[in-house]
Structure formats: C-alpha cells, structure tokens
Amino acid sequence: MPNSSDLTLANRLADAAGAAIRPLFRGQWTEERKDDRSFVTEADRAAESAMRAILESERPEDGIHGEEYGKTREGAARQWVLDPIDGTTSFIAGRPIFGTLIALVQDGWPVLGVIDQPILKERWAGRVGHPTTFNGDVVGCRPCLELSDAVMGATSPHMFGEGDADAFMGLAKGVAERKIVWGGDCYSYGLLASGHMDIVCEADLKLYDFAALVPVVEGAGGIMSDWQGNPLDAQSDGRVLALGDAARLEDVLEAMT
Template identity: 45%
Template sequence: MTVIDFTAFIDRLATASGETILPFFRTSLLDVENKSASRDFDPVTEADRAAEAVMRRMIQASFPEHGIVGEEFGNQNEDAEYVWMLDPIDGTKSFIAGFPIWGTLIALLHRGTPVFGMMHQPYIGERFSGDNRSSRYRGPSQGRKLAVRRCPSLQEATSFTTSPLLMNPDDRAAFGKVEAEVRLTRYGGDCYSYCMLAAGHLDLVIETELKSYDIAALIPIITGAGGVITTWEGEPAQGGGRVVAAGDRRVHEAALKRLNG
C-alpha cells in the first residue's frame, strides 16, 4: 500500500474533524481547561477532544493495525509500520481567543518517517498538504501547487515564531541573535507559520518545546514545497523539540550558525 492510497481517507479525516470543531468556535459557552500542572497555561477544550476522538474512531475502523499518537488521548501501537499523528487543534490559545490562526494537523508516518501531512483550517476553508515530493493548497483562492521563495540571506528574511516567551532563557538569547539580523520578525501563527513558509510568504520559522504531533504533519508540506526543516542541531525534526524551518537553505544554514553560537 502506497501513500497515495491514503489521500482520500486523510481528506475524510479533515472533513470530519472540521465539522466537529466548528460548532465550538467563537461560542460564548466554550469550556476551557488548563492541562498544565505548573503555573503555565496549556488550554484544552471539548472541541480538541471531540475532534481527536472522531479521527481515532475512523482510523481504528479503517486501519486497525495502524498506530495512533494524539495530543489528547495518548499513544497506541506506536511501533506499527504506519502511525497517525493527530493534533486536533494546533493553536488552541488562538482558538479560544476567537482568532482563526489554528488548524488540525494530520500526519501519516511510515516506519517512523512522516510521508504525508495535512493542515486543515475549517473556518477559512483552507487545506495545505504535502508528501515530501510536492505540496498543494486548496481553499477560497482556488487550488495551486505550493513553492517556497528564495531568500539569499538572513538580512532579507521574514521570520516567525509563536512567542519567544515560550523559550527557555538560553534559547531565547540564541533566538535573539537571529531576530537581530532578519529584516522582519513577527509572532504568532503556530502551524500557520509553517504553511505560509511553504506558500512562499515568509522565509524562516524558529520554535522550541514542540511535541511530535506539533510538527510531523508540517514536515512533508515544507519539504514538498522545496523547503528545509530540521532541529537546531540539524537533525530530522519529527521528534519535535527545537525546530528550524526555512524556504532557502542559505537562510537555514545561517540561522543554525546563530542559534548554535
């Protein structure tokens, strides 16, 4: 069975999760819980849980031999040949604030490597998908192939991170070295930043403290659009942690040098 066999099923997962989430978005009755045991705020909503539950049921019914790794309900059969990684709402803080810069992340891994990824934003009606060889956009502005843009240097780059406040002090200082050189830095975006990079609208995304389900779906989208994504150490990024994504390898290499001193 090849990756192409799964594309229609992934579209069905995206549709079902979107239909589950949308009734909760921008409603005054949305219940929000804090998953963090510390002073940090790590919100989860009934929309997160309901959407992941729907996708899990569909996967288990269609592919009972596959593994699943999800943000809300843990891992099962994670050593299987095929494993699904699910983040029902990446950007829950934006979701609860009513901003539409969140998305559902669906990744398919084959023997530990992400081979297909989708980011679905049901409120706007956008889908970004990729399989490491090519990436596509579908949405209100019609469908098109995604391609990163060329950028010769950090000094000409537009950079995004969700927030430097999410970084530990050492990582924040290292990020500051990059931020001091780029042409423009913006904050926020979560998964949307990576998709805008794949679409050629920005040049660099730097993050820390990511989980595997935060990033796995975005890797095939970025690489399929011609970009590069690794850890700060230059290793494969599917395990999460500290991640750097760039549309141009020259920007990626320069960012790694600054981040690593």
C-alpha cells in the first residue's frame, strides 16, 4: 500500500512536470504526430523527462510506465504510471483544462493518484485508505438521486467506436437534457471528485489515462468501473465509467445495454 512518502514523491513529480509545462503554455513549442496519429508536444516530453529523472534517482527499483517514453522495469510490482499532459489538444489550443496524471500501481491495481492542472494550480490527490484532497483540503462527490438529474462528461465523441457509440448514446438519453459536457479529459474527473459533475463515460483509454483517476474518484466517495461494472486495473479494456454516486451504477449499466 502507498505511504505518505509515496504521496510526497507524487507531489514532487507534479511540481516538476508543472515547472516544465508552464513556460511553454500559450508560447512557442514544437509538436508532431505519433504513430497513432495523436499529437505530442515539446511540453509533453519535457514534463515526462523531468518526472522520470526524479524516479530514477529516488525509486530505482520501481517500474515506470509513461505515455511518451514507454516502460522501464516492466516486471516490478510497483509501477509509476505517468501521463505528462492528459489533454494535449487542450494544451495546444491554450485551454487550461488538461492535466498531468501520476499514478502508483501496485500489482496491477491503482493505489495512488494525482491530477494536476499546472496553469490554474489545481491539484487533486487520492490514496487508498485516505480521503481525496483538492489543494490540500478534503473534497467529496455529491449525491445524484436520479439518472435524469445527472451532469455527464466525455472528452470527445470520436473516442466511441461503432458498438461503443450505441452504449454511450443509450446513457446520454437517460441523463439530464443539455447537461452533457464535452472536453476536459482528466479535468472532468477532478470536477466529479469535487462534487460538480455526476458521471464521466469514456472509451479507448490507456492505463496512463485512467490509473491516476481511480484513487482520486474513489477517495472522494465515488466509484470507477469498466462498462460491465468491474473494478479497473492494469488489464481493463479502456472503457471507463466514473460516478459520483455509486447508487446510480445499476441505472447507468442498464441504460447502456
């Protein structure tokens, strides 16, 4: 299980990533497309490099799984999972709703997570067995008495393939009219943990996209699962649900069938 020194280290990683990102935000930087056609910028790579340097120095036995530079010590039981800029398109567009994601995964299970928005200087931190904090203060999800009352978020309609789109639209028809928010990437999960949103439904996520979100949402009293209601781990298929009120999970799963 993670301890206070792990959380202290995760906060230092977030500080280092933010220091690399802030000078480039709305400034001059290079970008290119990766093999999967997604964008990567100079800021993504600088932020991950800064975090990796700290981990290599201070946790040389732990593994590292980063979006930009891949896996190191893949067989280690403890893996630091890094997404230096979750929401690169928002960064490119000058919108401060992207985030740095830092997770500690133990034996395949996310046990610690940080969502850091370095421009607004907003940080959510979650750790198994402890309440989630936002900038140091404890936060919590809000109740949602009916699915039709819910505010739901998703990053983009393009993340839903043919079969996934049908399930998402089934859920969309059940939530409050005109209360579906597009965009936000990891920032939406932080807002859910702080009690401002009720559901996030996404697909085609990688481990570095969702591992940090799980301890944050669940430490705030919410729940995260795959589209079958199973807990998320390193083997999950990337179809992700986050709910602020766990009592609505059966309603959500029913709407998606």
